[in-house]
Amino acid sequence: MSREDMSKEEYREYFLANYRHSMAHILAKAVIEIFGKENVQYAIGPQIDDGMYYDFVLPRTVTKDDYKTIEDKMREIIKRREDFRREEISRDAALSMFKDQKFKYEIIKDLPEDELLTIYYTGDDYVDLCRGPHVFNSEELMNVAFQVKSVSGAYWRGNEKLDQLQRIYVYVYPDKNALKEHLAFIKEAMERDHKKIGPEQELFMFDESAPGMPYWLPRGFKLYNAMLQFWRGIHEEHGYQEILAPVINHKRLWETSGHWGHYKENMFLVTTANVDEETDKEVIDTDVQYAIKPMNCPNAINVYKNGLHSYKELPIRYSETQVIHRREKSGELNGLFRVQMFHQDDDHTFLTEEMIESEIGDIMDIAKYIYETFGLTYAAELSTRPEDFMGSPELWDAAEASLKRILDKKYGEGNYEINEGDGAFYGPKIDLKMKDCLGREWQMGTIQLDFQLPLNFDLKYIAADGTQKRPVMIHRAIFGSFERFIGILIENFKGAFPFWLSPYQVGIVPIREEHNEYAKKVEKALRAAGVRVEADYSDENMKNKIKGFKKYKEPYILVLGDKEAEEGTVSINIRGNKQANGVPLDKFIEACRELNLNHSLDITEEF
Structure with a gap:
C-alpha cells in the first residue's frame, strides 16, 4: 500500500x-x-x-x-x-x-x-x-x-x-x-527544564550526600509553602483533619499492611546497633527491625484505631503532607520528577460503603478545582487488579465495580481509559493524568479504593444498630507529590509563576539612599497585606537592582524615587517589560490582595 x-x-x-x-x-x-x-x-x-x-x-x-x-x-x-x-x-x-x-x-x-x-x-x-x-x-x-x-x-x-x-x-x-x-x-522543553530553571532561580538543589533528595532553598520553600497554604485551605473547607505521624516504624506495622511482602525492595530499612558489654564494641543487629515509611496509610490507620468511632463520625478524613522515602535506582532519578524523598499530599478517608460514590465525587471536585487553578487539564483512568494483589478476588471485583459506576456517572460509560492490571497491590484506583502547556501528559493524582487494609488491621466502627462493622478506606492524593507537581509547574510556567505562587511577589528598588525611608514604609505596608516582598537597599545603581530582581522573574518591581515618596505612589515594572507609573500605594496593595485571594493565573497590568 x-x-x-x-x-x-x-x-x-x-x-x-x-x-x-x-x-x-x-x-x-x-x-x-x-x-x-x-x-x-x-x-x-x-x-x-x-x-x-x-x-x-x-x-x-x-x-x-x-x-x-x-x-x-x-x-x-x-x-x-x-x-x-x-x-x-x-x-x-x-x-x-x-x-x-x-x-x-x-x-x-x-x-x-x-x-x-x-x-x-x-x-x-x-x-x-x-x-x-x-x-x-x-x-x-x-x-x-x-x-x-x-x-x-x-x-x-x-x-x-x-x-x-x-x-x-x-x-x-x-x-x-x-x-x-x-x-x-x-x-522549548529544554528552555523550560526545571532542572535548569530551579537552580537558576535558587528554588532547590541536590547534593551527592543525599541522592534524589531535594533541598528546598529559601525561595523555593516560599513557593512550597504557598502551595501548602492553598492546599490546606481547600481541604479544611471540605472537612479534612491534618495529622502528623512518625517517619520510622517497626517492621510489624509494614508486615500487617502488606508492604513488607510487596514493597520491601523499595523501602529504606533501618538496622540498630548495640554495645557488647564484654568487648565494649558496637555490634550491628542484622535483623532489621524498622523501616522509613514509603507510604502514609499504615500510620493513618493507627490514628483511626486510637479510639472507637461511631457511624455518625464518618467519613473521617486524615490528611498529611509528611515526608516519605522510596528507594529508586540511581539511573531512574530525574530532578524533582523522580526522587527518593518527597512530600505527598496524602489523605486516608474512613467511611461506609454507602458513602463511597459521594465521597469520591467530592474528591474529584477538589481535583478539578485544584488543576483548573493552575490552568491544567486532566483525564481520569481506571487501574484494575495487578497480578501481585493482596486479598480476595471478590473484594477486588466489588471495589472495581464501585469505581466504574463513579466514572460512568462522572464521564459517561466508555469515556475513560481502563489500565488492566495497573492497580496498587491492595486496591484498584482512579489515576488523574494532566496535560501541561506543551501537551505533555503527567501521571499525578490517584484515588484508591481499599477494602483490604481495613481487614488486615481489623478496623471497626459502631453502626446505627449498635453492631460493629468494618469501614472502607480511600487513599488519595491530588498533586501526587509536592516535589513532582512543582517540577511540572516550573516547566509549565517557565519559571514565571502566577502572582499568588511566586516565591517573592514584589521587589522594591529605591533609586537612591535618600529614598530608603519611603521604600521601607512601602515594604512594611505590603508585608502587612500578606504580600511576599524583598527590597534592595544596597549601593548598586537602579538598573543593576532591577536586573537582579528580573533574574527571578518577579511579577512586580517597584521603583521608588522623589516623585513616588512625595505623592505616596509606586512606579511599577511589570513582568514582561510593561510599566505603570504613579499608581497610588493603596490601590497597588489592593490589587495584590485580590490576586492572592483569587489565585489568579495572570498578573494585573492595569492599575
Whole structure:
C-alpha cells in the first residue's frame, strides 16, 4: 500500500511500526560499517515515541563529533536502495548465525528449542534477529527525516550487574517539517527544564550526600509553602483533619499492611546497633527491625484505631503532607520528577460503603478545582487488579465495580481509559493524568479504593444498630507529590509563576539612599497585606537592582524615587517589560490582595 492510499492515521501507524523500526536497522548497519563488524556487539533497537534507539558495545565512546558521521553513513545506506529480506530459521540455525554476537545469542538461547525465528537482511551484509515488520526496500526511507539525538549508557536487560552498553538515540519523523516541529518542541522543553530553571532561580538543589533528595532553598520553600497554604485551605473547607505521624516504624506495622511482602525492595530499612558489654564494641543487629515509611496509610490507620468511632463520625478524613522515602535506582532519578524523598499530599478517608460514590465525587471536585487553578487539564483512568494483589478476588471485583459506576456517572460509560492490571497491590484506583502547556501528559493524582487494609488491621466502627462493622478506606492524593507537581509547574510556567505562587511577589528598588525611608514604609505596608516582598537597599545603581530582581522573574518591581515618596505612589515594572507609573500605594496593595485571594493565573497590568 502506498502513502497516497492511506488515511493520515493509517500512514502514521504504518510509519511508526515500519519506518522507525527499519531505521533502527539502518543505524545498526551504519555503526557496524563505521567501527568494523569485528568490533561491534549489537543488542536491541526498538522504536520509541520520537524515533528509535539501538544498544551497542563499541571499541570507544561515541561523542557528539560522531553524530554527523553516523547520519551521513545512514543516508549512504538508504541511497543504496537495498531490500529488507525476511527469512524464517530454526533456533539452532539462529544460534549458529549469531554465535559471535553475545546479546543476540543470549536472547536466542532463552527461547524454546522448537521456536521458529525470523531474521531480516538489509542488503547482503547485515542481518538482525527481528520479528519485523519493516519496509520492503530502503528506498522507502529516502524522504524520512532523522537526526542523532544523544548517546547514553544503558545496562543489558536493565540490570546494572550486566554489560554496560552505549545507547544511540535517533529522532525519526516522516519529513523535514515534522522533524523541524519536533526539534522546536524539544528546544522549548529544554528552555523550560526545571532542572535548569530551579537552580537558576535558587528554588532547590541536590547534593551527592543525599541522592534524589531535594533541598528546598529559601525561595523555593516560599513557593512550597504557598502551595501548602492553598492546599490546606481547600481541604479544611471540605472537612479534612491534618495529622502528623512518625517517619520510622517497626517492621510489624509494614508486615500487617502488606508492604513488607510487596514493597520491601523499595523501602529504606533501618538496622540498630548495640554495645557488647564484654568487648565494649558496637555490634550491628542484622535483623532489621524498622523501616522509613514509603507510604502514609499504615500510620493513618493507627490514628483511626486510637479510639472507637461511631457511624455518625464518618467519613473521617486524615490528611498529611509528611515526608516519605522510596528507594529508586540511581539511573531512574530525574530532578524533582523522580526522587527518593518527597512530600505527598496524602489523605486516608474512613467511611461506609454507602458513602463511597459521594465521597469520591467530592474528591474529584477538589481535583478539578485544584488543576483548573493552575490552568491544567486532566483525564481520569481506571487501574484494575495487578497480578501481585493482596486479598480476595471478590473484594477486588466489588471495589472495581464501585469505581466504574463513579466514572460512568462522572464521564459517561466508555469515556475513560481502563489500565488492566495497573492497580496498587491492595486496591484498584482512579489515576488523574494532566496535560501541561506543551501537551505533555503527567501521571499525578490517584484515588484508591481499599477494602483490604481495613481487614488486615481489623478496623471497626459502631453502626446505627449498635453492631460493629468494618469501614472502607480511600487513599488519595491530588498533586501526587509536592516535589513532582512543582517540577511540572516550573516547566509549565517557565519559571514565571502566577502572582499568588511566586516565591517573592514584589521587589522594591529605591533609586537612591535618600529614598530608603519611603521604600521601607512601602515594604512594611505590603508585608502587612500578606504580600511576599524583598527590597534592595544596597549601593548598586537602579538598573543593576532591577536586573537582579528580573533574574527571578518577579511579577512586580517597584521603583521608588522623589516623585513616588512625595505623592505616596509606586512606579511599577511589570513582568514582561510593561510599566505603570504613579499608581497610588493603596490601590497597588489592593490589587495584590485580590490576586492572592483569587489565585489568579495572570498578573494585573492595569492599575
